[in-house]
Amino acid sequence: MAASEAAIKVRGVFHRFGEEGDQRFVRALADTSLEVAEGELLCLIGPSGCGKSTLLNIIGGLMEPSAGGVEVRGQSVRGPLPRDIAFVFQENSLFPWNTVVENIELGMTFQGVAKSERAARAAEALEAVGLKEFAHHYPAQLSGGMRQRAALARALSLKTPILLMDEPFGALDEQTRMILGEDLSVLLARTRKTIVFVTHSLGEAVFLADRVAVFSARPGSIKQVIAVDEPHPRRPEFVTSAKFTSLRNQLYGLLHDEIRKAVHQSTALGASRPV
Amino acid sequence: MVAASNRRSTLGTLVRRPWLARLLVIAALFVLWEVVARWLVDPLFLSPPSRVIASLDTVFTTRGVPAALQLTLFELMIAFALAVALGLVLGLAIGLQPLVRRSFFPIVLLLYGMPQVTILPLFILFFGIGAASKIAFGVTHGVFPIIVTVVAGVQNLKPILLTSARSMGASRWQIFRYVIFPHMVPSFFAGMRLGMSGVLLGVLLAELYVSIAGIGYFTTLFTQNFDPTKLLGLIGVLAAMAIALNALVRRAEIHFARWRS
Amino acid sequence: MQRHDRGTAVSRLIQAGFLVGLVLIWYLAATRWGVNRLLLPNPVAVYSDLLDILLSGEFVEDLQTTLGELAAAFAISATGGLALGYLISRSRYWIDVLEPLFAAVYAIPIILFLPLFVLFFGLGPASKIALGATISFFPIVINTIAGFGHVDRLLVTAARSMGASDYHLFRYVLLPAASPVILTGLRMGFTTALLSIIGSETLASLAGLGHRIVHLAEAMEMARMFAYIVFVIAIAVTLNAIVSALEARGKRN
Numbered sequence: 001m002a003a004s005e006a007a008i009k010v011r012g013v014f015h016r017f018g019e020e021g022d023q024r025f026v027r028a029l030a031d032t033s034l035e036v037a038e039g040e041l042l043c044l045i046g047p048s049g050c051g052k053s054t055l056l057n058i059i060g061g062l063m064e065p066s067a068g069g070v071e072v073r074g075q076s077v078r079g080p081l082p083r084d085i086a087f088v089f090q091e092n093s094l095f096p097w098n099t100v101v102e103n104i105e106l107g108m109t110f111q112g113v114a115k116s117e118r119a120a121r122a123a124e125a126l127e128a129v130g131l132k133e134f135a136h137h138y139p140a141q142l143s144g145g146m147r148q149r150a151a152l153a154r155a156l157s158l159k160t161p162i163l164l165m166d167e168p169f170g171a172l173d174e175q176t177r178m179i180l181g182e183d184l185s186v187l188l189a190r191t192r193k194t195i196v197f198v199t200h201s202l203g204e205a206v207f208l209a210d211r212v213a214v215f216s217a218r219p220g221s222i223k224q225v226i227a228v229d230e231p232h233p234r235r236p237e238f239v240t241s242a243k244f245t246s247l248r249n250q251l252y253g254l255l256h257d258e259i260r261k262a263v264h265q266s267t268a269l270g271a272s273r274p275v
Numbered sequence: 276m277v278a279a280s281n282r283r284s285t286l287g288t289l290v291r292r293p294w295l296a297r298l299l300v301i302a303a304l305f306v307l308w309e310v311v312a313r314w315l316v317d318p319l320f321l322s323p324p325s326r327v328i329a330s331l332d333t334v335f336t337t338r339g340v341p342a343a344l345q346l347t348l349f350e351l352m353i354a355f356a357l358a359v360a361l362g363l364v365l366g367l368a369i370g371l372q373p374l375v376r377r378s379f380f381p382i383v384l385l386l387y388g389m390p391q392v393t394i395l396p397l398f399i400l401f402f403g404i405g406a407a408s409k410i411a412f413g414v415t416h417g418v419f420p421i422i423v424t425v426v427a428g429v430q431n432l433k434p435i436l437l438t439s440a441r442s443m444g445a446s447r448w449q450i451f452r453y454v455i456f457p458h459m460v461p462s463f464f465a466g467m468r469l470g471m472s473g474v475l476l477g478v479l480l481a482e483l484y485v486s487i488a489g490i491g492y493f494t495t496l497f498t499q500n501f502d503p504t505k506l507l508g509l510i511g512v513l514a515a516m517a518i519a520l521n522a523l524v525r526r527a528e529i530h531f532a533r534w535r536s
Numbered sequence: 537m538q539r540h541d542r543g544t545a546v547s548r549l550i551q552a553g554f555l556v557g558l559v560l561i562w563y564l565a566a567t568r569w570g571v572n573r574l575l576l577p578n579p580v581a582v583y584s585d586l587l588d589i590l591l592s593g594e595f596v597e598d599l600q601t602t603l604g605e606l607a608a609a610f611a612i613s614a615t616g617g618l619a620l621g622y623l624i625s626r627s628r629y630w631i632d633v634l635e636p637l638f639a640a641v642y643a644i645p646i647i648l649f650l651p652l653f654v655l656f657f658g659l660g661p662a663s664k665i666a667l668g669a670t671i672s673f674f675p676i677v678i679n680t681i682a683g684f685g686h687v688d689r690l691l692v693t694a695a696r697s698m699g700a701s702d703y704h705l706f707r708y709v710l711l712p713a714a715s716p717v718i719l720t721g722l723r724m725g726f727t728t729a730l731l732s733i734i735g736s737e738t739l740a741s742l743a744g745l746g747h748r749i750v751h752l753a754e755a756m757e758m759a760r761m762f763a764y765i766v767f768v769i770a771i772a773v774t775l776n777a778i779v780s781a782l783e784a785r786g787k788r789n
Binding site for chain 1: 438439440442443444446449454457460
């Protein structure tokens with residue numbers, strides 16, 4: 001890995017929801033630090049409620065941490081950075097009253113892209129995710145997998161150097177996830193973006209990531225970071241290789257106790273705060 | 276054999292086409308009305324539909340009736356336009372700011388549930404017997420459902436859509452124009468449908484109340500003269516007006532709320 | 537939790553302030569800003585007239601008339617609506633045919649037909665009862681059809697398979713399943729009956745609370761008229777609250 005300036009620097013981030021003594025008080029993150037190199041795909045994986053989505057929102061400037069800070073490409077993060085960071089969420093975030101292409105163009109309107117450029121960029125993005133024929137469909141007319149492709153196209157059209165993806169394939173079935181994962185790997189090899197990807201799935205993490213950051217149970221902090229030394233685009237055969245299995249087992253070993261801890265936490269506390 | 280199969284096929288036709296059965300039910304009601312009015316009731320009190328329809332022209336040639344009808348239509352349209360504009364502005368003002376909403380929405384709901392007809396005489400005293408009071412009364416009936424539905428339309432926006440827009444760098448104005456407003460439009464049109472019903476109720480109530488001018492003068496006149504034919508004719512025309520206006524608003528709602536389905 | 541409480545407290549404060557402000561403006565307008573006493577009475581006068589009305593029992597006769605008309609109208613529309621609604625609900629076909637027809641009536645404000653009822657029944661309570669019954673019939677019949685018509689067929693099949701008679705089926709399956717929707721229909725019917733009775737008393741009557749307000753308006757007795765308006769609104773709100781509470785109670789069981 002080249003000794004380039006890290007694209008994202010997370011320093012000592014703590015986060016809590018609510019005040020101490022409140023019924024809904026939650027310590028989401030405790031002393032989390034990490035660095036993401038330029039052009040790297042980092043996966044965040046961990047048990048439910050460990051704060052990985054919270055960390056993603058903090059990195060993207062959608063939330064301010066209770067303590068600590070984040071630097072993105074040298075600048076301190078104080079709010080959304082639409083020219084540097086684009087999000088893909090798990091929930092369907094397309095505007096239902098707009099067609100796919102209108103959704104994409106609207107994203108560019110928000111970012112401030114010149115009107116003359118929008119159509120071309122939208123077409124390019126749709127081509128990249130394989131949705132060219134569905135440009136004028138409404139989100140309600142698309143399957144879950146296609147909607148997430150459209151959300152990805154919108155994020156790509158913004159041409160940001162960084163992509164933050166919060167379990168983008170979480171609501172989809174296994175087969176769609178597999179296909180989308182492979183397509184994503186191909187896309188990334190081409191565009192060389194910096195990506196932070198939150199997932200629950202061990203297989204997805206090993207398949208997509210250059211490094212995997214394993215979170216502990218709440219309050220979340222990074223337990224260990226595992227490297228996956230395999231070039232992009234990842235071949236589909238990688239999944240059945242010995243290296244893949246051994247990495248996956250490693251992750252499983254790290255996570256299993258934390259998952260047990262998290263389940264114990266949520267049954268003890270009742271309603272758990274979504275993180 | 277032929278008679279039985281004929282009967283079966285007629286029944287079959289009716290079964291497969293409920294709208295036909297509906298028309299027959301309506302026709303049957305008209306026949307009932309005709310029979311009862313013609314032979315069972317004193318003609319001073321009820322007129323059969325045949326006579327009402329035949330004498331419709333006499334309603335229109337009664338001096339002042341066409342003008343009164345035109346005025347009523349005018350009042351309905353103005354009241355509706357005002358109720359929509361006011362309802363939209365107030366609805367947005369209340370819906371967009373959480374503190375304003377928590378303070379004033381309960382007040383709106385309270386007023387919405389109030390029996391406004393109690394203050395009808397007050398409206399006439401304040402605004403006179405002309406068009407102004409009818410329009411005002413129509414507006415107060417029509418504005419509340421619109422406010423309520425606009426607030427609901429703003430409220431039930433999925434938070435993820437706002438987050439997504441924010442993450443892409445949308446300004447507050449852009450969020451309003453490209454996210455909140457389009458999301459609210461179907462609710463707004465549903466509210467307009469209720470608003471039209473309200474406006475119809477308000478304007479017609481006010482018109483009927485004022486018995487010395489407008490429609491109210493003629494309904495009073497025909498009633499006191501025991502002229503059910505003209506009375507039914509006039510009311511029939513007003514009912515048709517109401518149905519037409521409602522249908523128009525419904526059409527607009529379907530057209531603009533396409534993405535909801 | 538604390539932040540939520542603070543927010544509610546502030547909004548309550550604003551509400552109170554708004555209402556107090558309104559009354560203040562009313563008082564100032566009537567006494568100091570020279571608004572014609574024939575348009576806006578002094579709130580103090582309204583209050584004292586209200587007390588007088590309540591203490592002297594002057595309201596009793598009008599209230600009896602209005603409530604009597606309401607009771608009669610609702611009794612008729614409820615019986616008719618429930619019975620007809622149940623009968624129609626027994627046939628899928630007739631539900632399909634008639635439901636849209638009933639719903640279509642909402643396109644017209646039925647109070648429009650009041651002059652016809654007055655022509656037929658005169659200015660006495662009969663016309664109000666007839667109109668009130670007609671108007672409140674529709675929400676009741678529509679909701680009854682919806683309630684009985686959409687009972688889960690599975691429940692009916694299960695009961696029949698255990699040998700339930702028609703009566704058993706009605707009492708132990710259909711009625712409990714349909715009652716939430718029916719109760720809502722009855723509540724809506726009651727509310728609309730009340731509104732239409734007051735409305736028709738305002739438009740064409742010789743007695744009753746609606747008429748009393750008109751009478752006072754014509755006599756330009758503003759303070760007393762305002763007092764009656766407040767009284768009638770209070771009665772309406774109370775009755776509606778009671779009916780809503782009954783509906784909620786019925787649904788809980």
